[in-house]
Amino acid sequence: MPLLTIRNLASTVYDAAEEQNKQILNGVDLDINPGEIHMLMGTNGSGKSTLAHALMGHPHHTVTAGTVRFQDKNLLAMKPDERARAGLYLAFQYPAAIPGLPVATFLKKATEARRNEEISVREFQRELRGLMGELEIPKSFLGRSLHDGFSGGEKKRMEVLQLNLLKPSLAILDETDSGLDIDALKLLFSNIKEKTSEGRSLLIISHYDRILDYITPDYVHIMRAGKVVRSGGVELSRFIHSEGFEAAVH
Amino acid sequence: MNNTQREHLSSINSDYEELYGFKASSDYMESATRGLSEDVVREISKMKNEPQWMLDFRLDALATFHRMPDPQWIDASVFSSINYDNLFYYARATDKQFNDWDDVPEHIKETFDKLGVPEAEKKFLAGASAQFESEVVYHHMQEELEKQGVIFMDIDSGLQQHEELFRRYFASQVPMDDNKFAALNSAAWSGGSFIYIPPGVKVDIPLQAYFRINAESMGQFERTLIIADKGASVHYIEGCTAPVYSSDSFHTGVIELFAMEGASLRYTTIQNWSNNVLNLVTQRAVAHKDAKVEWMDGNLGARTTMKYPAVSLVGEGARGRVLSIGYANDIQRQDAGAKVIHAAPHTSSTITAKSISHNGGRSSYRGLVKVLPGASDVTSNVNCDALLLDDRSRSDTYPTIDVQENRQVNVAHEASVGKISDEALFYLMSRGIAEEEALFMIVNGFIEEFAKELPMEYAVELNRLIQLEMEGAVG
Numbered sequence: 239m240p241l242l243t244i245r246n247l248a249s250t251v252y253d254a255a256e257e258q259n260k261q262i263l264n265g266v267d268l269d270i271n272p273g274e275i276h277m278l279m280g281t282n283g284s285g286k287s288t289l290a291h292a293l294m295g296h297p298h299h300t301v302t303a304g305t306v307r308f309q310d311k312n313l314l315a316m317k318p319d320e321r322a323r324a325g326l327y328l329a330f331q332y333p334a335a336i337p338g339l340p341v342a343t344f345l346k347k348a349t350e351a352r353r354n355e356e357i358s359v360r361e362f363q364r365e366l367r368g369l370m371g372e373l374e375i376p377k378s379f380l381g382r383s384l385h386d387g388f389s390g391g392e393k394k395r396m397e398v399l400q401l402n403l404l405k406p407s408l409a410i411l412d413e414t415d416s417g418l419d420i421d422a423l424k425l426l427f428s429n430i431k432e433k434t435s436e437g438r439s440l441l442i443i444s445h446y447d448r449i450l451d452y453i454t455p456d457y458v459h460i461m462r463a464g465k466v467v468r469s470g471g472v473e474l475s476r477f478i479h480s481e482g483f484e485a486a487v488h
Numbered sequence: 489m490n491n492t493q494r495e496h497l498s499s500i501n502s503d504y505e506e507l508y509g510f511k512a513s514s515d516y517m518e519s520a521t522r523g524l525s526e527d528v529v530r531e532i533s534k535m536k537n538e539p540q541w542m543l544d545f546r547l548d549a550l551a552t553f554h555r556m557p558d559p560q561w562i563d564a565s566v567f568s569s570i571n572y573d574n575l576f577y578y579a580r581a582t583d584k585q586f587n588d589w590d591d592v593p594e595h596i597k598e599t600f601d602k603l604g605v606p607e608a609e610k611k612f613l614a615g616a617s618a619q620f621e622s623e624v625v626y627h628h629m630q631e632e633l634e635k636q637g638v639i640f641m642d643i644d645s646g647l648q649q650h651e652e653l654f655r656r657y658f659a660s661q662v663p664m665d666d667n668k669f670a671a672l673n674s675a676a677w678s679g680g681s682f683i684y685i686p687p688g689v690k691v692d693i694p695l696q697a698y699f700r701i702n703a704e705s706m707g708q709f710e711r712t713l714i715i716a717d718k719g720a721s722v723h724y725i726e727g728c729t730a731p732v733y734s735s736d737s738f739h740t741g742v743i744e745l746f747a748m749e750g751a752s753l754r755y756t757t758i759q760n761w762s763n764n765v766l767n768l769v770t771q772r773a774v775a776h777k778d779a780k781v782e783w784m785d786g787n788l789g790a791r792t793t794m795k796y797p798a799v800s801l802v803g804e805g806a807r808g809r810v811l812s813i814g815y816a817n818d819i820q821r822q823d824a825g826a827k828v829i830h831a832a833p834h835t836s837s838t839i840t841a842k843s844i845s846h847n848g849g850r851s852s853y854r855g856l857v858k859v860l861p862g863a864s865d866v867t868s869n870v871n872c873d874a875l876l877l878d879d880r881s882r883s884d885t886y887p888t889i890d891v892q893e894n895r896q897v898n899v900a901h902e903a904s905v906g907k908i909s910d911e912a913l914f915y916l917m918s919r920g921i922a923e924e925e926a927l928f929m930i931v932n933g934f935i936e937e938f939a940k941e942l943p944m945e946y947a948v949e950l951n952r953l954i955q956l957e958m959e960g961a962v963g
Contacts, residue, residue: 294918297910322920330918334911338933344916347929351920383933400919 239310241408241439242270247304248464249292259300262288264464266304270408275440275453277475280461281483286443287331289461290412294328295321309407323352327406329397331413335385341396342366342380345403352404369402372429390417398426402433410441415449427452447479462487523573526550529675536644536678539651549664549674556668559794561854561886562823566792570738570766633691639684640695643711646682653684657715661744661772661800669740669768677711677742685720685751694723694756694943710741716751716779723754725946738766739790745773747781749803756942758786758950759793763820767793777803777832784941785812787822788953796854798827801835801863808837813938816849816881817957825854825886828868836867842935843874845881846958852884857899864895872903875934877927877958928955 247266250259262285270276280286292299293306295318306313308326316324336344346362370377373395385393394414401409411430415423431453434440442455450472458474459466460483467487468474478486529550533543558567633640639650647654664674681697716722726743739761747753753773761767767790773781783797799808814822828837843851853872874883885903908930916926932939932951939947 294914296914317923318914318917319920319922319926322918328918330915334909334915336912336916336930336933338936339929344919344929347921347925348916348919351922351925383936404919 240269240307241272241274241309242268242313243305243307244268244293245305247289247292247301247306249288249299249301251288251300252298261302262464263292266461266464266466268459268466270439270441272407272439273434273437274457275434275442275455277442277444277455277458277472278461278466279444279458279475279478279483284461285464286461287412288464290328290410290441290443293321293410294318294326319351322404322406323354325407327401327404327409329394329401329409329411329414331416333385333393333397335383335388337383337386339384340380341382341384344384345380345400348400349403366403369399372402373399374425375399391419391422394418394422394426398430401430405436406438408439408441410443412443413445414442415444415446423448424452447475450475460486524550524553524672524676532676532678536647538647541655542647545659545664546675546677549671552665553668553671553675556665556671559667559669562794566766566794566821629693633695636689636691637686638689638691639682641682643680643682643713644678646713650682650684653715654682654713657713657744657746659744661746661774662742662770666770666772670742670770673709673711673740673742673770676709678709680710680712680741680743681714681724681726682712683714683722683724685716685722687718687720687748689717690721691723694725696725708739710739712741712743714744714753714755715746716748716753718748719750720748721752723756725943726755726757737764739768741769741771743769743771745771745781747773747775747779747806749777750779751776752780754782754784755797756784756786756946758788758942758946760789760953763789763791763818765790767791767795769795771795771797773797773799773808775799775801775803775806775808778805779803780807780809782809782811783826784938785810785824786938786950787812787814787824788957789820791819792821792823794823796825796827796856798829799837800829800831801837802831804832804834806832806835808835810837810839810841811938811941812841813935814841814843814851815954815957816843816845816851818847818849820849822849822851823854824852825856826870827856828858830857830859830863830866830868833863834865835863838868839870840937841870841872842938843872843883844877844931844934845874845883846877848878848880850882850884852886853903854886856888856890857901858889859891859893859897859899861892863893864897866893866897866899868899870899870901872901873934874903874905875931876905876907877931924958928958931958 244266247263248261249263250261253260266289278286288299292301293313295316301314309324311324313321345366346357349362350357375395385396388396394417397414415427418426427449430440442449454472455475458470458472460468460478474486526547529546530543533546558564630640639646659674662670664671683695685691712726714722714724743755745753745755759767771783773783775781781799783799785795785797787793787795797810799810801808808828810826812824812826814824816822822843824841826839826841828839830837837857839855841853843853845851851874855870857868857870859866870887872885876883883905887901887903889899889901891897891899908927912930913923913926916929917923921929931954935954939950942950
C-alpha cells in the first residue's frame with residue numbers, strides 16, 4: 239500500500255496583492271511508497287512549493303478538489319499538527335522566525351509532540367547533542383531565538399536537525415539545497431541519505447541536479463502549471479539539466 | 489492535568505469572590521471606618537504614632553485631594569465606579585484577622601500548586617498569613633543586610649526609626665499635588681517598603697517585599713521609598729505573579745526611587761490584582777550623575793491599570809530604562825507607559841513597552857520623552873510592540889516627544905501593532921505542536937525580553953500564568 243496517494247489535487251491560494259484566490263494546483267497525481275525517494279522538479283511558479291504547503295495544511299491554501307491519503311488516512315481532514323504527529327514533515331524553504339522562543343525549548347516541545355511522551359531533559363540533551371554533532375551545529379544554537387537572525391545556511395541546518403529528531407515517515411524537502419555552499423550541501427545531503435535507511439520516504443523539491451552527487455532518487459517528476467506532467471527515473475533529471483524543462487515536457 | 493483542574497485554572501481572574509471566597513471577616517470590616525475625613529486622617533496618624541509634620545502633611549494632602557480634578561488624559565468613565573465615601577481607609581493593626589488556611593478552598597490550593605507557589609507564599613496570598621512563616625531564613629538575610637548598613641523595613645517603621653533620612657526624601661519626587669491619586673495616597677498612605685543602601689554597598693540578591701519582617705500585605709495605599717546612596721546597587725521586587733485577591737476595589741500607590749551618584753537601582757513589579765481592582769500607581773525616580781535606574785513593570789491583573797513609571801535624569805551620564813509588559817484580557821484595560829526627563833547632558837534612556845490584548849482587552853502606551861534646554865548629547869530609544877490576539881481587542885499608542893535642546897539629541901520612536909503571524913503559527917503546528925500551545929509559545933517569546941530580566945522563579949511563574957490566561961484562546 240502506498241504511503242502517500244495524491245489524486246487530482248487542486249487548490250487555490252489567497253493572493254493578497256490581487257485580493258483574490260488564485261488557482262495554483264490543477265489536478266496533481268502522485269504516489270509515494272515507503273522508503274522511496276522522489277524528486278520534484280519544475281520551473282518557478284509551476285506549483286512545487288504550493289504542493290508542499292498544501293500537503294502540510296498551510297492556512298492560506300484551500301483545497302478545491304481531489305484527495306490525499308497518507309498512511310491510509312484522509313490527510314486533508316487533519317490539522318497541520320495532526321499531520322506532523324502522523325509522520326509527515328516539511329523542511330521549509332523559508333522557515334518563520336519566532337523571536338524569544340529558544341531553539342532548545344522549541345525542539346523539545348516538537349519532539350515530545352511527535353513522540354507523544356515527555357522526555358527528560360537529560361535524555362533529550364544526550365540525543366540532541368549527537369544529532370547536532372552530525373550536522374556540525376554549535377551548542378550555542380540552543381539558546382538562540384528560533385530562526386531569528388539566522389543565516390540561510392543555519393536555517394537549513396535547523397530544518398535537517400528537526401528531520402532527524404522527529405523521524406517522519408515522509409519528509410518533503412522544499413529546496414533544502416538552495417543557498418548552500420558545496421561543503422554544507424555535501425554534509426546535509428549525505429546525512430539525509432544516510433537516514434533514509436531508517437525506512438523514510440523523501441519528496442525532494444529542487445531546481446538543481448547537484449544533489450544527485452549525494453542522493454539518488456528512485457523517481458523524478460516534472461511539474462508544470464500545477465500538474466505532474468512527466469515522471470521517470472533519475473535519467474530524467476540528467477536530461478532536464480542538459481536540455482532544459484521545455485525539451486523534457488514536449 | 490484533569491478537566492476539573494483545568495476548569496479551575498482557567499477561571500483564575502474571572503470570578504475571585506465567588507470562587508475563592510477570600511473575604512475579610514465582618515468584625516474586621518466593622519471596626520474600620522468608611523470614608524475619608526480629617527478625623528480619619530488624624531486617627532490614622534495617631535494610630536501610627538506619627539510626628540506632627542506627617543500629620544500636617546496628610547491633612548494638607550487631604551485638602552489637595554478634595555481640590556483636584558480626576559486625571560484628564562483618560563476618559564472619565566474609568567473613575568466613575570469609585571465611591572470614595574464607601575472605601576475603607578484604615579483598619580487598626582490589632583483588628584487584623586486572617587483566613588484559616590484550612591478554610592481555603594482545595595482548588596485554590598491546587599492552583600497555587602500548579603503555579604509552583606511555595607507553601608509559605610501560598611498562605612500569604614490566600615490571606616492566611618501576614619508574612620512568610622519561614623522567618624528564620626529571612627531573618628538570617630536581614631542580619632546580613634544589617635551588617636552592611638542596609639535598611640530594609642516596612643515604611644511605617646522607616647518613619648519611626650529613621651525619621652531624618654525619611655523626611656529628607658519623602659514626597660520629594662512625587663509631590664502631593666502631582667495628581668489626584670498621589671494626593672489621596674499622601675493623605676491615607678499605609679504599608680510599603682523603606683530601603684536605604686549605604687554608599688558603595690552592592691546588594692547582590694534581589695530584595696523582595698515578602699522578606700520584610702512584620703510586613704503588611706500589599707496595601708491599598710502603599711508607599712515605597714528606596715534610596716541607593718553613592719555607588720550602591722540594589723534590585724527590589726514588589727508583588728508577585730500569582731493572582732492576588734483584594735476585596736478593595738481601589739489601589740493607589742506612590743513609589744519614589746533615588747539613585748545617587750554612580751548608583752544602580754532596579755525596581756521590578758508584577759501586579760496581578762483581581763479584576764475588580766482599579767490600580768493607579770505613581771512611580772517616579774531620580775538618577776544623579778552616572779547613576780542608572782531601571783523600572784521593570786509587569787501588569788497582568790486589575791480591571792484598569794494606570795501606571796507611567798518615570799525617571800528624571802538630573803546628572804551627567806545618568807541612564808534610565810523602562811521595560812514594561814501588559815496583558816489585557818476581557819474587560820481589562822492596561823494604560824501603561826513611561827516618562828523620561830533628560831535634564832542633564834550625556835544622558836540616555838530606553839523605553840520598551842510590550843502589550844498583549846486578548847478577548848476584547850485594551851492596552852495603551854502613553855509616554856513622554858522630554859529633553860530640557862542644556863541637555864546635549866542625549867539618546868533616547870522608545871519601542872512599543874503591541875500584539876492583538878483577536879479582532880475584538882484594541883491597542884493605542886500616545887507618544888509625546890518634547891525636545892528643547894538642539895545639540896546632539898537623538899530621540900527615536902518605533903511602534904508596531906501586530907497579530908500572531910500565520911506563518912509562525914503554521915510553522916510550529918507543522919512540527920506537531922497543537923494550536924493553543926503554539927500560540928502560547930509565540931506570546932511567550934514576545935514577552936521574553938521582560939521575562940529574562942526576572943529571577944528564575946518569577947519567570948517560571950509568569951510563564952505559567954500567561955499560559956493560564958490564554959487557555960481557551962483557540963476557538
